[in-house]
Amino acid sequence: MNDLKQSGINKFKNNLKDLRNSFLRSFIREGKPINDLSRAAVMANNFFLHVQGAKTHVNTLRPGYTLGLGLISLYLLLITVITGVLLMIFYNPSIENAYNTIKDINYVVFTGRLVRNMHKWAGEGMIISVMLHMARVFYTSSYKKGREFNWVIGIVLLILTLGINLSGYMLPWDQLSYWALVIVANIIQSPKEVTDVLGITKYFDMGGFSKELFLGGLTAGKESLTRVYLLHIMLLPLILFIFLGVHFWRIRKDGGLTKPEAFELKESDTRYISGPERKTEVFSTNKTYGLMELVKTRTPAVSRDIENNLLSWPNLILAETAVFFLTLAIVMVYSFYIDAPLRELANPLIPENPAKAPWYFLGLQELLSYSAFMGGVGLPGLALLGLALIPYLDREPQHIGIWFSGKKGRYIALESLVVGTFVLVGLLAIVIKFGWFRTWWPDVPQLLIILINPGNIWVGFMIMWSLFVIKRTDSTRMGAIALFTMFLLSYVILTYVGTELRGPNWGFYWYKSQWPVH
Amino acid sequence: MSSKNRDKTEISRRDFLGLASLWAAVLPAIAFLGGMFRMVKPNVRYEESTRFKIGTVENFPVGITKKLEDKKVFIFSTDEGLHAISSICTHLGCIVNITEWGFQCPCHGSRYNQNGKVIAGPAPRNLSWHEISQDIDGSLVIDAAKDVPPGTIFKLKA
Ligand code: HEM
Ligand code: FES
Numbered sequence: 001m002n003d004l005k006q007s008g009i010n011k012f013k014n015n016l017k018d019l020r021n022s023f024l025r026s027f028i029r030e031g032k033p034i035n036d037l038s039r040a041a042v043m044a045n046n047f048f049l050h051v052q053g054a055k056t057h058v059n060t061l062r063p064g065y066t067l068g069l070g071l072i073s074l075y076l077l078l079i080t081v082i083t084g085v086l087l088m089i090f091y092n093p094s095i096e097n098a099y100n101t102i103k104d105i106n107y108v109v110f111t112g113r114l115v116r117n118m119h120k121w122a123g124e125g126m127i128i129s130v131m132l133h134m135a136r137v138f139y140t141s142s143y144k145k146g147r148e149f150n151w152v153i154g155i156v157l158l159i160l161t162l163g164i165n166l167s168g169y170m171l172p173w174d175q176l177s178y179w180a181l182v183i184v185a186n187i188i189q190s191p192k193e194v195t196d197v198l199g200i201t202k203y204f205d206m207g208g209f210s211k212e213l214f215l216g217g218l219t220a221g222k223e224s225l226t227r228v229y230l231l232h233i234m235l236l237p238l239i240l241f242i243f244l245g246v247h248f249w250r251i252r253k254d255g256g257l258t259k260p261e262a263f264e265l266k267e268s269d270t271r272y273i274s275g276p277e278r279k280t281e282v283f284s285t286n287k288t289y290g291l292m293e294l295v296k297t298r299t300p301a302v303s304r305d306i307e308n309n310l311l312s313w314p315n316l317i318l319a320e321t322a323v324f325f326l327t328l329a330i331v332m333v334y335s336f337y338i339d340a341p342l343r344e345l346a347n348p349l350i351p352e353n354p355a356k357a358p359w360y361f362l363g364l365q366e367l368l369s370y371s372a373f374m375g376g377v378g379l380p381g382l383a384l385l386g387l388a389l390i391p392y393l394d395r396e397p398q399h400i401g402i403w404f405s406g407k408k409g410r411y412i413a414l415e416s417l418v419v420g421t422f423v424l425v426g427l428l429a430i431v432i433k434f435g436w437f438r439t440w441w442p443d444v445p446q447l448l449i450i451l452i453n454p455g456n457i458w459v460g461f462m463i464m465w466s467l468f469v470i471k472r473t474d475s476t477r478m479g480a481i482a483l484f485t486m487f488l489l490s491y492v493i494l495t496y497v498g499t500e501l502r503g504p505n506w507g508f509y510w511y512k513s514q515w516p517v518h
Numbered sequence: 519m520s521s522k523n524r525d526k527t528e529i530s531r532r533d534f535l536g537l538a539s540l541w542a543a544v545l546p547a548i549a550f551l552g553g554m555f556r557m558v559k560p561n562v563r564y565e566e567s568t569r570f571k572i573g574t575v576e577n578f579p580v581g582i583t584k585k586l587e588d589k590k591v592f593i594f595s596t597d598e599g600l601h602a603i604s605s606i607c608t609h610l611g612c613i614v615n616i617t618e619w620g621f622q623c624p625c626h627g628s629r630y631n632q633n634g635k636v637i638a639g640p641a642p643r644n645l646s647w648h649e650i651s652q653d654i655d656g657s658l659v660i661d662a663a664k665d666v667p668p669g670t671i672f673k674l675k676a
Contacts, residue, residue, distance in 0.1 A: 179612070183625070186610035193642040209559075217563045349587045351612040353624035369626040369640050372609055438638055446642045506627035506639075 039313040049317070051248050055309040056316040058269055059259035059401065065140070066257065068323045069133035073161075074244075075327040076122045076129060083119035084233070091171070093229035095222045098173040099345045106342060117335035123165050125331065127360050130161050131491075138390070138484050139413075141400045141477070142258040148391035150250045153243055155388045160240040162360065167232035169358050173225065178346030179355045181220045181228065185211050187368070187376035194373055197447045220348070260401040263308060273315050353504045362498030363491050369506050370436065370453040379455050383487060390484070394476040405477055412469060412478045416485040423461055424493055427454050432508045462486045568663035574656050575600075585616065591648060591660060592616060599671040602650055602660050603634045608643040621645065633668050644668060 006014070015022070025031070030041035040054040059065055090109055092101045105112035134154060137143060143151035166184065170177040192207030201208075216223030251257065343352070357365045367375030399405035404413055431454050437444040462483060470479035503509040504516060529537075570589055578584065578595040585592050585605070590613060592603045605621070607614050612625035620631040628639030635644045649664040650672035658672075 179625075182612070183610045196643065212560075213558050216560050217565050219565055221565060223560065223564060349590075349613065351624055355612055355625040365626070368610065371640055372642060375640075435638070438636070442637050449640075449642075505622060505624050 033313055036311060039311045043312045049312075051252055052312055052316060053252065053256060054312055056312045057256060057259055057263075058265060058273060058308045058310060059263055060257045061273055061310070061315055061319060062269065063272070063319075065401075067132070067136055068319075069129055069136050071320060071323050072327050073126055073129045073133055075324050076126045076331070077240075077244075079122040079328065079331055080119055080126070081237075083115045083122065086115050087119055088233065093171065093225055095173055095225055095346070098171060098225060102172040102174075102342060106339075113339065114332075114335055117338065117340050118331055120168075120340035121335050121338070122331050123168060124358075124360070126161050127165060130158055131488075134158060135484075135488060139404050139409075139481075140258060140402065141405055143391040144395065144397060144400050145258070146254050147250075147258070150247060150254070151391045152388050153247050153250070155384060156243050157240065157247065159384065160236055160243065164232060164236045164240065165360065166358065167228050167236065170225070170228045171232060172342055173346045175343040175346055175352050176341065176358075178220065178348065179351050180357055181224060182351075183355065183357060183365075185215050185220060185224075187372065188214050190372040190376050193371070193446065193450065197445075197450065258401040265308060272319065273310055354502060354506055356498070356502075359495060359499050362502075363494030366494045366498040366502070367455040370431075370455050371450050373450055374453060374455050378450075379459055382459060386483070387487070390480055394480040396475060396477045399477070404481065408473070409478065409481050412473070412481045413485045416465070416469075416482040417489060419465065420462070420486040420489045421493070424458060424490055427458055428493075428497060430454075458490065462490075569659060569661045571653065571657045571659050573658065575658065578658075583616070589660070589662070591662065593660075596671070599673045600650055600658070601671050602648040604646040604648060604662065606645075607641060608636075608645065609639070609641040614645070635668070 028042070028046075030038045030045050033039040033042045043049045043052060043054040087105060090101050090105050090112065092098060102116070105116050107113070109115075137151065137154065166180070170181045170184075189207040189211035191210070192201055192205065195201040195204060195206065212218060214224070214227065215221075216227050356362060364375060364380060367379055369375070371378075399409075404410040434440075436453060437449055465486065466479040466483040469482040470476055473479075500512075501508055501510065503512070503514070509515055572586065572589075572593065578593060578600060580595050580597055582595045583592060584595075590605045592605055594601050594603070603621075605613050607623040607625065607628055609623065609626055609628050612623050614621040614623045614628075614630065620629060620637070621634065622629055623639065623641065626640050628641035629637050630641070630645050631637050633644075634647065636642075646662075646665045647668050647670060649661045649666050651659050651661070653659050
């Protein structure tokens with residue numbers, strides 16, 4: 001009405017005056033989050049927030065439950081993406097220039113070194129946080145009740161995280177990069193070890209073929225760098241983001257994170273939550289749930305446990321923001337003091353001695369030093385398959401959301417830790433002190449080594465021990481705890497041995513200072 | 519329709535068209551994927567040739583051992599003739615060093631004796647012996663892609 005009377009110029013003036021507000025209203029449609037209704041709306045209407053529910057269970061908010069590890073992984077990923085794009089501005093993926101451009105980034109580009117360090121440490125930090133996140137999910141039985149497939153997706157995310165880190169390691173084209181590339185290419189080729197033994201390499205050289213696809217040729221060279229670069233900046237991240245989207249979407253569809261069946265608020269919870277201003281305003285009985293009733297999956301618990309579901313804004317958002325800045329701060333401080341390594345330019349003639357893979361694969365390299373095929377393909381494949389199948393082989397529905405499934409699980413985990421440490425360290429001691437078949441009988445056929453080597457014996461032991469635990473406790477969950485604990489344990493011990501105790505010629509040394517000079 | 523005069527293998531027109539169009543869609547999809555996969559395998563390699571000349575016999579007086587670093591091969595000259603042993607470790611491709619007793623790999627500790635036979639460590643195969651031949655101009659040629667059985671000595675023509 002009023003509008004009609006106004007002159008065009010006046011309308012324009014008023015619109016101009018109102019510009020700030022009308023723009024904000026169009027952008028944040030629900031207005032300021034000043035009451036519970038608008039707080040819920042903010043979560044539902046924002047593209048980036050709506051992947052999370054309008055309400056979050058107190059159990060999810062407890063820092064001691066998730067330890068924030070999934071979030072930390074996500075934030076580290078974001079940091080690598082941003083710093084990665086910055087690095088791409090200067091990096092040139094050719095064997096002539098790659099090394100020099102990295103040197104420029106380190107020594108010439110403004111804040112280049114800090115950005116490179118952050119990219120490196122956030123990326124490698126992801127390996128640690130993703131592994132710990134997996135351990136959290138495992139020990140709280142969070143892979144059950146519809147979450148089986150999300151666990152499998154998680155394993156894919158873990159593999160991608162490792163793959164992206166490894167391909168990035170090869171980009172500087174220094175000695176570390178080049179020899180890691182050569183070694184990885186030969187691991188890819190290692191099925192040849194088996195086809196050789198079977199005498200069918202001539203007709204079916206799967207190893208050689210895969211290696212050629214990976215390197216873009218028969219030897220590591222400029223074609224290989226192009227391919228590794230492509231994997232690092234494009235293919236693997238793209239797949240990672242797709243799987244991550246599904247990962248998050250599934251968490252939401254599963255009704256948020258797991259929580260114990262019998263949940264009770266604790267006094268300490270009030271320290272980090274703020275309660276609703278008026279109960280059940282949003283989820284009152286008058287509210288229609290629309291889509292939620294049609295979609296046949298677990299929806300956020302609507303009527304059950306309602307008093308323990310708090311508004312995500314501000315409870316969850318505050319916590320998430322805090323974790324983000326904490327993560328960023330740690331990465332920045334660490335990167336400020338510790339530099340990412342850069343050795344001499346790649347030299348195809350002289351391998352480093354010892355030539356070591358990046359630390360997260362040194363456990364594998366230890367296994368590789370027994371048999372290339374079993375250490376590089378057979379055992380890791382088996383381990384990943386075993387991890388992926390855990391939710392399908394242990395389906396006991398009790399104790400979900402409880403750390404270690406209670407006292408008994410804690411005991412089993414501790415027991416496996418102690419037993420596993422003794423067996424694995426004992427086995428390694430034998431290998432280091434006395435060698436293996438070939439040291440004793442130089443003419444031993446390769447097949448025998450592929451079949452019987454310390455790596456296989458250890459994996460066999462883990463499986464036998466877990467079966468024994470299942471038999472003793474009558475519980476598949478306890479068997480899973482034993483197996484998973486030993487898996488983590490072997491990763492840590494083997495990585496430690498490979499990193500700290502192996503020197504030139506892969507010989508054993510207690511300290512680096514004992515390495516022979518040459 | 520009467521089913522009397524049809525035998526069992528006959529299918530209706532509707533099914534036939536359905537199946538035909540299904541396969542008409544599936545086959546190109548398979549061909550497309552296969553082509554995509556095959557494209558990744560390079561047809562041209564920008565690498566050095568595996569065949570290379572190492573000079574004439576005079577360069578290799580009896581008793582000498584030469585390491586051709588960039589070619590990744592050791593050349594041994596003995597009373598009987600010449601032989602070439604690859605310096606690429608058969609485990610994961612590091613370059614082996616020569617020692618008094620044979621070859622030692624720095625990466626995971628594989629050892630080979632003087633004939634390149636594995637004596638310790640994870641290496642699955644012996645070091646390769648490369649073929650040596652003589653070109654028309656008299657220079658010696660090694661082909662790293664052609665292996666010969668260990669113990670094959672290239673006899674010098676008198
Ligand atoms: C790039 C790597 C990954 C990222 C960024 C990521 C992120 C997340 C986030 C943010 C959550 C929410 C809860 C929390 O923070 O703990 C979560 C939950 C979950 N993650 Fe991951 N994750 C990753 C890898 C994995 C891996 C390796 C596994 C297991 C093999 C896994 C399995 C799960 C499962 C089953 C849940 C649901 C837990 C529950 O219901 O309590 N994720 N993930
Ligand atoms: S590459 Fe020679 S022992 Fe592994």
